[in-house]
Amino acid sequence: MTLIIGLTGGIASGKSTVSTMLKEMDIQVIDADIEARLAVQKGEQAYKKIIAEFGEDILMDNGEIDRKKLGAIIFHDEDKRQTLNGIVHPEVRKRMMTKIEEAKKNQEEIIVLDIPLLFESKLTYLVDKTILVYVDLETQLKRLMARNQLTVEEAKARINSQMPLVDKIRLADAVIDNNGSIDYTRKQLLQVLSEWGFNKANLRRE
Numbered sequence: 001m002t003l004i005i006g007l008t009g010g011i012a013s014g015k016s017t018v019s020t021m022l023k024e025m026d027i028q029v030i031d032a033d034i035e036a037r038l039a040v041q042k043g044e045q046a047y048k049k050i051i052a053e054f055g056e057d058i059l060m061d062n063g064e065i066d067r068k069k070l071g072a073i074i075f076h077d078e079d080k081r082q083t084l085n086g087i088v089h090p091e092v093r094k095r096m097m098t099k100i101e102e103a104k105k106n107q108e109e110i111i112v113l114d115i116p117l118l119f120e121s122k123l124t125y126l127v128d129k130t131i132l133v134y135v136d137l138e139t140q141l142k143r144l145m146a147r148n149q150l151t152v153e154e155a156k157a158r159i160n161s162q163m164p165l166v167d168k169i170r171l172a173d174a175v176i177d178n179n180g181s182i183d184y185t186r187k188q189l190l191q192v193l194s195e196w197g198f199n200k201a202n203l204r205r206e
């Protein structure tokens, strides 16, 4: 049986940090953001649908979709944002389901799906267990400002546009407190995995 884990959090909560730790343990991590980027590459179904909907103005010189331009269009237009999501999200789901099937076929012990909006997009049906990477507001704000070179106002606006992290706690099977050191976070991750029947020894693939 392959255990399918959904990894989630909020902006700058530490998903990538935990995802890197998992990869270091030789665990396959599927990143929903990367899959979304791949899904809209030139020639893909979603690429064609996006051009049909938004026109060729959103293309760059090399024919690829200009994600910044597209982002600017949907930023203030809820209908267009929904149209875009309606095109991209099913493709991302399909891609992730394919990876899950492959992992099962290869009898992998674990596969992790890194999905920032796991709860909001109601994608929990794809996974057996969920891990929330949690930080308190103060830490989140501080790390987001430092990482993205943002002012307090800019960082607050981004955090406030998401479901509050604290509301995700009750939705998750396991919560990793990432307010402390990287080492403390790694310890908690190992603890969660061991509670679910995995330890360092059986995580390593030969």
Ligand SMILES: Nc1ncnc2c1ncn2[C@@H]1O[C@H](COP(=O)(O)OP(=O)(O)OP(=O)(O)O)[C@@H](O)[C@H]1O
Binding pocket: 009, 010, 011, 012, 013, 014, 015, 016, 017, 018, 116, 143, 144, 147, 178, 179, 180, 181, 182, 185
């Ligand atoms: N325990 C920690 N101690 C100190 N800094 C940390 C810790 N965890 C993460 N960080 C830093 O905080 C920032 C956010 O972490 P990370 O990029 O992993 O978050 P994320 O949830 O993947 O973010 P996003 O979804 O916004 O891309 C990064 O600069 C990272 O280096």
